[in-house]
Amino acid sequence: MKLVVNGQEHVVDAPVGTSLASVLRERIGLTGTKIACNEGHCGACTVMIDGVPVLSCITLAHTVEGDVTTIEGLRDHPLVNAFVQADAVQCGFCTPGQVVSAAALVAANPEPSEEDIRHAMAGNICRCGTYPKIEEAILHWRD
C-alpha cells in the first residue's frame, strides 16, 4: 500500500482491515494523531484526506486514495499559535484532532462565526472542556 502523508510517500505493508490511524502511529511513527475511542465517536484521531476531516480510526488504510494531512503536517499552521495563546489545551490528548478539524474549517471558511465553529467542531470531544478557548482560538486564528 502506498500512502501520501504530509506530502511524503510511504510504502506500508499491513493487512487489509488495518486502520489509517494504526498505520500512521504504528508503521509511520506519526504519533501526533491520537486514538481515544477507536470506533469513530470522539474525533481524537481526526486527519484530513484531500483537505476533508475524517476519522482515521475507522478509515481502512487500504481504501485511502487522497493525500493525508496529520497534525505533523500542520505544525506551522497559524492555528497552532492561536491554540497556544488562547489556552485552548488542557490535557492535550484531543488537541491534535481539534487542530486538524479547525484547519479544515478555516481553509473553507476563513472567518467562521461562533455558530460555524460549533457546527464544524462538534465531532471533537474534549473531556477537559477547553471548548470556550478552542472557540476563541479559531475566532482569532489569524491574529
Added chain:
Amino acid sequence: MDLLQPSSLEDVDGGLVVHGGTEVVPLLRDGILHADTLVDVRNVVPRGISGGVIGAGTTLAELEVEPQIPAALREACRLAASPQLRNMSSLGGNLLQSTRCWYWRLKYPCRLHGGDRCHAAEGEHREHAIFGNDFCASAHPSDVAAALLALDARLRTSRRELAVADLYRLPDEGNRRTTTLEPGELILEVELPQVESSAYLKAMDRKRWSFPQVGVAVARTGGGTRIALAGVAPVPWLLAGPEELDRATPLERTAWKVDVARALAGRALAQLP
C-alpha cells in the same frame, strides 16, 4: 481479508460492501459483521446531484450545504452524526445503518441477532421504540431515512426501483432483517419527487452529535402532507397523521418520546408554508 475495488457494477460479485466505512468498519471489528472479502464500491456508486436525482455515494456533508435539495433532507444531513462522520458517510450507507440499541451492539442474543427475546423490552430501553416494537424494541437511527420517507423518495438499486418505504421492513420471527435489500444489491441513486415545502426537527440530548431521540420530517406536496419519524421504531416510521401518536405503543420508559414526537410534529407542520 481481501479488498476489492471494482470500477464497474458488473465486477461487484459477493463480499461485504463498504463505502464510507463508518458503520461497516466498527461492526466488522466487533464481530457483528464478518467478511473474507471487502468490496469498496466508491468507484461504482454514483456521487453528486443532478436535477432531482442524488447519487447514493454523495456524502451527508455534501448534501447539508446543497441548496437544491428539500429542506428536510438538508436539515437531516446537517443534524446527523458528527462533521467527520458526515464527511465520510454516504447517503446510501446512511439508509442502511443499524440500530444503536446497546443490546444489539453488545451482541446480546436478541431477536435481531436471531435470538428469542428482546432484551431491551425487558431491560434498559429508555431510548427505544414507541411504534412497531412488539417483536424488537430497537429504534432506527437514521435522520436521513426519515427525511426521505417523508419526501416519498424513490431508490434505484443495482437490481430494481422502489419507494424508500419499501426498503424497510419490521423484523419478525421468520426474517430478522430490517431492510429488503438483497445480498449484493447496491443502492445507486435516490430520486426526490417535487415537494412544495419540507422540514426536519430533531430532539437530541446534546445540541450536536447525537442520534435522534425523536426526529420528525414533514413534507408537503400537492397531494398532501407526509410525516415520518426517526428514532421511534425499528425502521423509519411513516405517520398517517399526528393523531397516530395517540395509538403509539410505548414501553414503560419510552412514553416520553410520544410527547416529544407530538410537540415536534406540531412544530414541523406549523413551519410549512
Added chain:
Amino acid sequence: MARLIRTEKEVEGNFEEIWLVVEEDPLEQWPAGPLDVVGRPAVRKDALERVRGEARYTADIRLPGMLHAAVLRSPYAHARVKTIDLAPALELPGVRAAIGPGDAPGLEAEAGYAGAAVAAVAAETFGQARAALEAIRVDWEELEVVVDPEQAVERGLVHGEPERYERGDFDRAVAEADVVVEGTYRTQVVLHNSMETHQSVCEWVGDRLDVYTSTQYVWGVRSEVAGELGMPADKVRVVCEYMGGGFGSKNSAGEYTFAAAALSRATGRPVRCALTRREENVAAGNRNATIQRLTAAARSDGTIVALGGEFVNALGWGGWSASTEGPLKMLYACDNVRTTRHTAKINTPPMKAFRAPGFVEGTFGLECIIDELAAKLDVDPLELRRKNYASSNDGTPFSSKNLTQCYELAQKHWDRRHDVRARSDATWKRGVGMASQIWYGGGGPPSYAWTRVGSDGRITVVTAMQDIGTGTRTAMAQIAAEELGVPLDRVEVTLGDTARGPYATLSAGSSTTPSIGPAVRAAAADARRQIIEIAAQRYDLEERVLEIRDARIVSADGNLSVALEEFLEILGSAQILGKGARGPNPTGMSVLTFGVHVVEAAVDVETGEVRVERVAAIHDVGRIVNPLGAESQVEGGIIQGIGHTLSEQRLLDEETGRVLTTSLDAYRMPTIADVPEIVCEFVDEPDAHLTNLGSKGLGEPPIVPIAAAIANAIRDATGADVHELPVTREEMLRALREAAKKERRGSPAAV
C-alpha cells in the same frame, strides 16, 4: 529545620491522622493581587508540544521489542473461576505469555462485577492478544448478583458500618420548626472518560522496573507497585511526563500496570497494557450513584434550624465511600444536623474518585432543597443563603472564607433574573438559579522541589510531580520566576519522573498548586538567597541591600545593576541548587474553598429540552497564580458538570449487571455546541494562614455547584422540581407533569 508533627491529612475529603515530618516555612506571603508573574495570565509552558502533537503520552511510548497485552474480563457480574486453562491461548500466533488469577495484583478468581480482570495475555500485536483471550477456557461458578443499592443495604451487603453524625437535637429542631421540607434526590453513575485510557508500559531492566503510566500520582504508583511486588521502592521508576486526563480515576496503579509488569517479567520484553475505550467505561472507575433523603427545617424568619440526610452511596464492588453529607454538615450555620451514610456493596464496577467525590452529589441534593425551602418560606434564595452563613466549621475557624464576597460578586448576575424570566414564551420558559460550593483544596505536606540555576541565568525547577492537564507545570514556573525576579521564559520545569526529582504529592483533590507551589517557592527562595550571597561577596555589598529584579541584580542605592546572566557567568559549569519543602497547614483551622454559581437556563416545556444559557461562576480559592489557566479550569469544570447534569449516565443491564453505555455514542459528554456563555470571577484573596503562597486548589470547585444551580434555574423557570440526575427529557417532562398536578391542586407549583 525538620519538625515532627501529628496532623490530619486530607485527600479528596478523606481524613486520616498521621505523623508528619515537615520543614518550617519561614517565607512571608507576597502581597495580594497580581505581581510581576504570579497573578498574571500565562500561556502554558507545555502548550506548544501538546498542540503540535509532539508531547509523548504513555499511549505514544514505543519501546524496542514491546509486546501488547489484553485483559480477560468476567462476563458475569458475580462469579468465581473454578478452573482456568491458559494453555490454548499460548499456542496462538504471536502469543508470548499468559497469566491468570493470582499471577498479578488485580487479576482475581472472584469477579465482583462484569468486567473484573481475570487473566491477561501478551502478544506481538494487540490484535493477537485479544484473539488469544477467546481461547482461554474458564469454568465459572456463577454467584448471586445484587445491583439494587437499597436492597443491598437492607441485606447488609455494605462496605463497613453506616457513617453517622449528629450535632444538636435534630428531632426537636424539626418538631419546633415553622417550615419543614423533605425530598429524595438521586444522582446517577457517571464515567470519567479521560481521553487517554488507563494504561502502562512496563519494562524490567535488570532488577529494576520502569513503569511508564498515565497517572495522577507517580509516587503513589511507585509505592504501590513496589509494595505489591515486594521490591525496594527505589528499584521502581515511574514516568508520566504528559497524560491525557484523569479526573480522579488515575490515582493508583491498577490491574493494567500489574499485568504489564508481570507479563514483562515473564517475557523479558517491555509490555504495554492499555484499556480500550469500552474497558475504560467498565473497569476504570466511576462516580457512584447516590440516593439522598433530605430534610431542611427553618423558622419563618428564614433561620435554618435543622438539616438531615439519609444517604446511600451505591459504591459497586470496590472503591471508597465519599462524604456525600459533607456539604450538608458544613455549608450553613445550623445547630442541629443529623446524617447517616450507608455504603452499598453491589455487583457493579468499582467507584473511583471523580472530581470532588461526594460533594458533587451532596451539593445537588442540599442546594436543591435549600431552594425548595426558600420557595416555601417565600424568601429570596440568595438572601436565605446569606442569612444562614456559616462563620466557622462547627466551631473550628476557617483559615479563610470569602463566600460573602462571592455572594456580593454574584449579585449582579442574580439581578438579571427578572429580565431572564421576561424572555420566556409559550414553549421556552427561562429562569435563574444559584448554588453555593464548599470543598477542600488546601493541600498539605509533604512535597518538595529543587531549583537549579546555571551560569546562563536560566532556572530549572525539578520536582517529581505531574501535570495532568491542569497547567500546574506553568503555575510552578510562574512561582519560581516571581520569587527569583525573572521573566517566565527563563524557567523550565522538569517533572513526571520519580527517578528525577524529589517527592511531590498527587495531582488530585485540588491539591497540586497548594501543596507543591509553596515548596517550589521555597526552593526558588533558597536559590535566590544563594545568588544574593555570592553577589554580596562579589561586589562587596551587604546582602540586605541586594535583590533580583527583572532578571538583574540590583542594589538598593541603584549603583549596582547587572544582568543575572552576566553576573552568573562566574559560575562556569557550577550551578546554584536550591531546595524547598511544603510547610505544615495551619493547626486548628478548616482549610476549605468556596464559591457560587448563577445559572440561566431555558426549558422547552413541550419537549423537555433543557438549555443552559449562561453560567456565572465566582470562586474563592485564595491567591490565583495563573488567571488564564484558572479560567480554563473553571470552564472545564462547568462543562463537565453540565454533562453530568443533562446528558451523561452510565446504564446497566440489571439482569446481567453489564454496562450498556460503553461507547461514546451511548455515553454522551458535552460537545462544543453545548457550551453556554461562561463568566468567571475570582475573589483572589490569599489565605493568610495557608503556606507562603496563600493559594488553594481549583480543579474541583467549579464542578461542585453546577447541577444544583441548573436544577434551581429549572425550578425558577417552570416551577418543576427535578430530583434526579441527569435531567433527561423524560425526567424533565415528569417533573413538569408533577408540577402541573400540584398547581391543579391549588398550591403554588414551587412548594
